[in-house]
Amino acid sequence: MSLPDPRKTEVTHLLCRTALYGLIASVALVSACTVRPLYSSAPLSAGSQVGAAAELGSISVKPVNTRYAQQVRNNLIFALGQGAGEPASPAYSLDLGVTELVESAATVQVSTDDDEPTAGTVTLTANYVLTDAKTGTTIATGRRSIASSFDRPRQEFASYRAQIDAENRAARELADLLRLSIAQNLVKHGKTVAG
Numbered sequence: 001m002s003l004p005d006p007r008k009t010e011v012t013h014l015l016c017r018t019a020l021y022g023l024i025a026s027v028a029l030v031s032a033c034t035v036r037p038l039y040s041s042a043p044l045s046a047g048s049q050v051g052a053a054a055e056l057g058s059i060s061v062k063p064v065n066t067r068y069a070q071q072v073r074n075n076l077i078f079a080l081g082q083g084a085g086e087p088a089s090p091a092y093s094l095d096l097g098v099t100e101l102v103e104s105a106a107t108v109q110v111s112t113d114d115d116e117p118t119a120g121t122v123t124l125t126a127n128y129v130l131t132d133a134k135t136g137t138t139i140a141t142g143r144r145s146i147a148s149s150f151d152r153p154r155q156e157f158a159s160y161r162a163q164i165d166a167e168n169r170a171a172r173e174l175a176d177l178l179r180l181s182i183a184q185n186l187v188k189h190g191k192t193v194a195g
Helices: 006-031 052-056 067-081 156-194
Strands: 059-061 092-106 118-132 138-152
Touching: 052 156, 059 067, 067 092, 067 118, 067 156, 092 138, 092 156, 118 156, 138 156
Parallel strands: 059 092
Antiparallel strands: 092 118, 118 138
16 A cells, blocks of 8 residues: 655645635625516616616607607607606606618519519618707717618519518517617716716
8 A cells, every 4th residue: 555645635725725715706706796687676777766677667759750660669668668658757768760771682583484582671760869868968979880681573562562571570679779888878878977
């Protein structure tokens, strides 16, 4: 039988201590995280007395003037108010500007007379300004974009309908993206007010 090597046991103990200290340090770092779910009942901003859903529901979205912008606005009002519509006495006002870019993404060329579709892309871009309804001060500004692809057949009405459907899809996705962005802006605004 041989005796254990004292140098190997010291190295083993040192590695075990290092792993234990690393585990303790990582647990301490994770416990310092301040991640909160968006759908919680906790307020988004520091001075608010209402929960996140009620604070987002207190945002009034100003009217827009195009069909695709109206789609974004309608979906955003539904998402912010969780189906309740616009608030009677809003705490915040949102000025929304939506632009559209329609591009041909690909053209399929064939030698037959079959209706071979080409592809298109609709890109909706929203610029927004969130202001406090009482004071009129700007809380946040932002810009978000969503692209939606569609097939463009040779038949005119089918091509038009496909583009409208792509606009509607992009409007729904853009409204969801705007809702999350606005919630983040309200959290940041709450930290600057409190800090």
